[in-house]
Amino acid sequence: MQRIAYFGPAGTFTEAALVQMEAAGTVRDTVERIPAASPPAALDLVRNGQAEMACVPIESSVEGPVVPTLDALARGERLQIIAETELVIAFTVAARPGTSLEDVRTIAAYPVAAAQVSSWLSENLGHARIVPAASNAAAADDVAANRADAAVSTHLAARQRSLQILADEVADVEGARTSFVLVTKPGPPPPRTGRDRTSIVLGLPNEPGALAKAMNEFALRGIDLSRIQSRPTRTAMGTYRFYLDCIGHIEDSAVGEALKALRRGGGEVRFLGSWPTVVSGGCPPPDDTAVSAWLERLRRGDRTL
Amino acid sequence: MQRIAYFGPAGTFTEAALVQMEAAGTVRDTVERIPAASPPAALDLVRNGQAEMACVPIESSVEGPVVPTLDALARGERLQIIAETELVIAFTVAARPGTSLEDVRTIAAYPVAAAQVSSWLSENLGHARIVPAASNAAAADDVAANRADAAVSTHLAARQRSLQILADEVADVEGARTSFVLVTKPGPPPPRTGRDRTSIVLGLPNEPGALAKAMNEFALRGIDLSRIQSRPTRTAMGTYRFYLDCIGHIEDSAVGEALKALRRGGGEVRFLGSWPTVVSGGCPPPDDTAVSAWLERLRRGDRTL
Numbered sequence: 001m002q003r004i005a006y007f008g009p010a011g012t013f014t015e016a017a018l019v020q021m022e023a024a025g026t027v028r029d030t031v032e033r034i035p036a037a038s039p040p041a042a043l044d045l046v047r048n049g050q051a052e053m054a055c056v057p058i059e060s061s062v063e064g065p066v067v068p069t070l071d072a073l074a075r076g077e078r079l080q081i082i083a084e085t086e087l088v089i090a091f092t093v094a095a096r097p098g099t100s101l102e103d104v105r106t107i108a109a110y111p112v113a114a115a116q117v118s119s120w121l122s123e124n125l126g127h128a129r130i131v132p133a134a135s136n137a138a139a140a141d142d143v144a145a146n147r148a149d150a151a152v153s154t155h156l157a158a159r160q161r162s163l164q165i166l167a168d169e170v171a172d173v174e175g176a177r178t179s180f181v182l183v184t185k186p187g188p189p190p191p192r193t194g195r196d197r198t199s200i201v202l203g204l205p206n207e208p209g210a211l212a213k214a215m216n217e218f219a220l221r222g223i224d225l226s227r228i229q230s231r232p233t234r235t236a237m238g239t240y241r242f243y244l245d246c247i248g249h250i251e252d253s254a255v256g257e258a259l260k261a262l263r264r265g266g267g268e269v270r271f272l273g274s275w276p277t278v279v280s281g282g283c284p285p286p287d288d289t290a291v292s293a294w295l296e297r298l299r300r301g302d303r304t305l
Numbered sequence: 306m307q308r309i310a311y312f313g314p315a316g317t318f319t320e321a322a323l324v325q326m327e328a329a330g331t332v333r334d335t336v337e338r339i340p341a342a343s344p345p346a347a348l349d350l351v352r353n354g355q356a357e358m359a360c361v362p363i364e365s366s367v368e369g370p371v372v373p374t375l376d377a378l379a380r381g382e383r384l385q386i387i388a389e390t391e392l393v394i395a396f397t398v399a400a401r402p403g404t405s406l407e408d409v410r411t412i413a414a415y416p417v418a419a420a421q422v423s424s425w426l427s428e429n430l431g432h433a434r435i436v437p438a439a440s441n442a443a444a445a446d447d448v449a450a451n452r453a454d455a456a457v458s459t460h461l462a463a464r465q466r467s468l469q470i471l472a473d474e475v476a477d478v479e480g481a482r483t484s485f486v487l488v489t490k491p492g493p494p495p496p497r498t499g500r501d502r503t504s505i506v507l508g509l510p511n512e513p514g515a516l517a518k519a520m521n522e523f524a525l526r527g528i529d530l531s532r533i534q535s536r537p538t539r540t541a542m543g544t545y546r547f548y549l550d551c552i553g554h555i556e557d558s559a560v561g562e563a564l565k566a567l568r569r570g571g572g573e574v575r576f577l578g579s580w581p582t583v584v585s586g587g588c589p590p591p592d593d594t595a596v597s598a599w600l601e602r603l604r605r606g607d608r609t610l
Binding site for chain 1: 342343366367368369370372373375415416417419420435437438439440443512513514516517518520521523524525526527528529530531532533534535536537547
């Protein structure tokens with residue numbers, strides 16, 4: 001039995017991401033899911049041993065990086081990302097069984113969600129009044145408790161509360177996606193697959209050229225960066241923190257050498273993990289194992305070369 | 306009379322930021338404020354001529370960059386940032402006149418705001434039930450319309466609705482700040498002040514080294530970067546967009562030369578403006594006017610050197 005914390009309450013997109021990872025076999029054991037009030041709170045449950053893992057959102061195609069998640073990974077006891085999954089963000093409109101769209105007079109919705117389905121609502125439920133809800137999951141609770149006729153919620157939350165689904169995959173703009181990661185205490189990363197991603201937090205002095213020098217350590221070794229984001233630390237004036245993701249695994253010699261060079265250069269380097277990516281884009285770094293072997297053979301005086 | 310669009314409705318933190326810029330003399334003329342439903346919608350009002358300027362949030366110390374604002378600046382007709390201001394994000398608890406804290410049974414709050422003041426609420430209004438509101442401003446409307454006893458809102462929204470302020474500067478974590486920018490159609494940037502910031506959007510092919518090369522153009526010229534953020538464009542596979550802010554003004558020769566070099570290098574460079582910054586951190590780029598003059602004199606054969 002594995003206890004996995006997630007950004008709750010029950011029925012959030014984060015729980016749906018965790019369900020997807022369980023279905024994909026990413027988590028092997030039976031799972032007890034523990035809701036937490038925020039992504040940082042979910043990570044703290046891993047740090048204090050109340051959960052073995054945490055599932056948290058890390059990047060949205062619309063809103064960008066989930067900065068509270070990244071900040072919580074950058075601070076406190078180090079944790080490691082071991083897997084990721086991506087969800088298409090679309091909503092489910094649900095009601096108590098026996099309700100039809102025409103019956104709906106009030107619709108509970110988390111304001112952020114309401115904004116993402118407002119065209120759909122005015123076309124299909126123009127006669128209904130929106131009742132703000134505290135979260136996507138709470139909107140489903142409001143319907144179950146008879147405080148609204150229908151809810152803009154998630155498919156999972158609707159099913160959990162035995163609501164009837166009136167419409168599925170509702171979104172004004174198609175293709176919004178969010179990626180979620182599974183996080184544990186530090187340990188050996190999952191084996192290299194050839195389609196991996198490595199994430200680090202880099203602390204650098206706020207000097208012209210410090211970042212360019214760090215970037216060069218990746219460029220020199222042919223490593224592709226897939227994310228870079230600066231954060232003023234505000235604790236130490238003039239110090240910046242960078243969240244960097246690169247294509248490749250810490251077991252790839254190019255990636256390993258780049259991390260060593262960053263560390264040697266005096267930057268603060270926090271390793272956040274290497275894991276098989278599901279997000280497309282970028283090429284794996286050139287594997288110089290063969291080249292290293294060639295050099296080794298030259299050094300050993302191999303006459304066959 | 307200047308028509309200025311802002312991320313509304315009336316009483317949002319964005320309107321408070323605009324009021325602050327008016328008070329500081331950043332906007333000289335009398336102002337007609339036009340609420341828009343989102344930051345991108347406010348920018349579109351400038352593009353289609355319904356407003357001369359727009360005031361939009363661009364970065365939060367807690368949530369990071371406001372990606373929908375940055376994305377809307379990166380796409381469509383080019384716009385330019387001409388000023389910025391920073392607000393401390395703290396809430397106001399307000400009620401209808403004659404209400405005291407003890408009378409409050411229900412409190413309207415935007416769920417995101419409720420999360421930011423939950424400790425304060427449980428200490429000071431532990432007996433009250435939270436009623437979700439559609440926005441900070443809508444929470445004040447709910448109180449004015451007698452749908453809740455008190456609201457977690459902004460100082461401005463409470464004053465606009467003639468509510469009585471029960472508590473001001475309410476925040477569980479002190480020091481949260483958001484910066485807002487004033488945006489217009491392209492034109493000559495405000496004059497160089499020596500404490501300026503320049504913002505660009507850089508389109509680069511997803512090749513190892515492309516970003517490092519671009520960073521070097523700044524590093525070589527001693528220019529400090531104050532923000533860097535990658536965004537997958539998703540339209541063209543393997544193409545990335547970077548939001549870069551640097552310390553300095555486009556009139557600074559170092560900044561001008563760096564932009565020229567980026568343009569020469571084949572990257573897509575969109576200039577988002579140079580403006581006097583209010584946010585601390587970073588040093589202005591070395592002014593090489595003197596050095597350029599020295600070189601010019603050598604070239605002219607000046608014998609006094």
